[in-house]
Amino acid sequence: MTRWRKILEFPGLGGPGRAAEPQHAVRVQTESLFSDYPGGVFILNEDGRLVVANSAAAPIVALLDAENLDTEAAEKLRHAIGRASRGDVYFGRIVCQRQDDPHGGSRTFDLTLMPGGPVILGLFQEATLERNLMTALKASRELFRDLVSCSSDFAWETDIAGAFTYVSRSGAASYTAQDLIGRQAANLMYLSDDEEAMPTACPFLARDIVTEAEAWLTGADGAQLCFLVSAMPIFDEAGHWRGARGTARDVTEIRARERELAQARSLEALSHAIITSVLSERDPSRMLLAATDALRKAVGASSCWFLERELGRGDSTPRWRIAAVSGADEEALDLPPFLLRAAEDAAEDLEEPRRLINEAGHGVVLGIGRQGAALGVVALLCDSPAAPDRDAVSLIRAIAGHLSVAFSQALLVRELQESSHSDPLSGLLNRRGFLNQAHRRLEQHRRMGRQASLFYLDLDDFKGINDRYGHAKGDATIHMVGEVLSAMTRAGDLVVRFGGDEFGVFFEEADIGHLTRKAEQISNAIRDGARALGIEGGTGVSIGAATFARGSTESLEDLIAKADRALYAAKAAGKKCYRIAEEPEAA
Numbered sequence: 026m027t028r029w030r031k032i033l034e035f036p037g038l039g040g041p042g043r044a045a046e047p048q049h050a051v052r053v054q055t056e057s058l059f060s061d062y063p064g065g066v067f068i069l070n071e072d073g074r075l076v077v078a079n080s081a082a083a084p085i086v087a088l089l090d091a092e093n094l095d096t097e098a099a100e101k102l103r104h105a106i107g108r109a110s111r112g113d114v115y116f117g118r119i120v121c122q123r124q125d126d127p128h129g130g131s132r133t134f135d136l137t138l139m140p141g142g143p144v145i146l147g148l149f150q151e152a153t154l155e156r157n158l159m160t161a162l163k164a165s166r167e168l169f170r171d172l173v174s175c176s177s178d179f180a181w182e183t184d185i186a187g188a189f190t191y192v193s194r195s196g197a198a199s200y201t202a203q204d205l206i207g208r209q210a211a212n213l214m215y216l217s218d219d220e221e222a223m224p225t226a227c228p229f230l231a232r233d234i235v236t237e238a239e240a241w242l243t244g245a246d247g248a249q250l251c252f253l254v255s256a257m258p259i260f261d262e263a264g265h266w267r268g269a270r271g272t273a274r275d276v277t278e279i280r281a282r283e284r285e286l287a288q289a290r291s292l293e294a295l296s297h298a299i300i301t302s303v304l305s306e307r308d309p310s311r312m313l314l315a316a317t318d319a320l321r322k323a324v325g326a327s328s329c330w331f332l333e334r335e336l337g338r339g340d341s342t343p344r345w346r347i348a349a350v351s352g353a354d355e356e357a358l359d360l361p362p363f364l365l366r367a368a369e370d371a372a373e374d375l376e377e378p379r380r381l382i383n384e385a386g387h388g389v390v391l392g393i394g395r396q397g398a399a400l401g402v403v404a405l406l407c408d409s410p411a412a413p414d415r416d417a418v419s420l421i422r423a424i425a426g427h428l429s430v431a432f433s434q435a436l437l438v439r440e441l442q443e444s445s446h447s448d449p450l451s452g453l454l455n456r457r458g459f460l461n462q463a464h465r466r467l468e469q470h471r472r473m474g475r476q477a478s479l480f481y482l483d484l485d486d487f488k489g490i491n492d493r494y495g496h497a498k499g500d501a502t503i504h505m506v507g508e509v510l511s512a513m514t515r516a517g518d519l520v521v522r523f524g525g526d527e528f529g530v531f532f533e534e535a536d537i538g539h540l541t542r543k544a545e546q547i548s549n550a551i552r553d554g555a556r557a558l559g560i561e562g563g564t565g566v567s568i569g570a571a572t573f574a575r576g577s578t579e580s581l582e583d584l585i586a587k588a589d590r591a592l593y594a595a596k597a598a599g600k601k602c603y604r605i606a607e608e609p610e611a612a
Contacts, residue, residue, distance in 0.1 A: 064150035073106040109138035109145045182270040183210050187230050199245035215241035215249050231256035231269040251280045292423050295323040313349035321351045326405040328352035333401045364388050364404040372399035378421045393432050448522040451507030459521035463531050467581050477573040478535040481588035485565035485600040487526035505554040540570045544603035565601030
């Protein structure tokens, strides 16, 4: 051995400034032991007293103190020193209490004592962590089983064939552990038409780490259950996949509550949208359109119709007309016949949606009523491969009452508007309603360069009918005139009772020849109608006509005034005739 040095004192060992006894001074090789050894190093004389030690040896040095309270560990160390002083090499494990924390845990050291003439060389390393790990590994299988047994999660392991090889004691999805052992994990997956309800791969056969993937399983009782699955793959030493293991937690009730909450929110949002859209509109037609549009978007339908029931004159059975329609494709808004055929059945069973499947698509119809009486039917069409799901049908069922309120409100507003614009005795437009519509019509004709005409009619000697036959006969005559004018005009024409026995007709695209023929036909029909009412000789009518030429700048008031002057001209000519005002020069 080379480079020995004499140690005279060792500060910090056994107390500040504690010196080694001169007769026990030794030479040591500093690099190899005290500097480079990763653990504790100390040297004792043949009597077992400390000569020198490095700082890592402090736990063992403390056991040499005569006042050490850890008597069991100190006694074991003295026994080991005794054996070494007799020439035996000692290797053993000493467990002692922490000196810096007497109430803490114990520390474990692997100790080696080697005799060498007058001294004993001591080497040791701490093995506390290793000892704790070994203890934990021995208990790990029991610990794992205990944790799995008391956990609400479903622990599992699958093999290379995809079958369960281990299942926690409680089982899962209404299956016992024995039911699942050997069963193919993929067979538990719930097969649904809704691809979003399932992951793209079975998490029980994971090839990569999976964290809380949502998987829907079919339980032993056939119920659909939702699990959050966490998994990690198992590979052999060659890197080949051999299966997977992990846990799964049943969140079916949580998903059900989330679904109910989402439905409640959707219901509230849709109800608010429908009611708000109706209340924000003033035009009843816009109200109906807003309600159908909000409903279509809420349930994801491609088209939505509101069919209004109407009973025409002479009809013994009700008919349906489209009062409002909303569609994603504005070019394809024809109501499929299979939905129209279902309208009558839906009207008989109000507020209960019906699901229909046809080659034209998948649909839902819902009867809308007020106080038990059918007002109409809502029809929805989904032309995608997936039919309206249960959520959509449930949503429609839940808001059926709100829909009835919305559509009833729109229809009521329309009724009020119609009553405010119509004459109750004749059934025709009143002056206000006529002026509103005729203004728009005339402006359209002006922009498009079209012509129009106006009749101003007055019954001859109507006061005499009331005086001779009574006011009831006079009212019947007014009603008869309204029917005659309605029957002898086209769909685009406007017929008005200005008041008393004065009437008017706005003709679209009528030339002088048309006015002449129409004036004669109306005069004859009114005369014959009065005779049918028992009025002797019937009744005559005076007509003043005016035309609106293409490119004219005349207003509606100008046209009415011109027709009124022509009417006075007819009266002055002896009544029971018509006069046509001169056509102004085009601007």
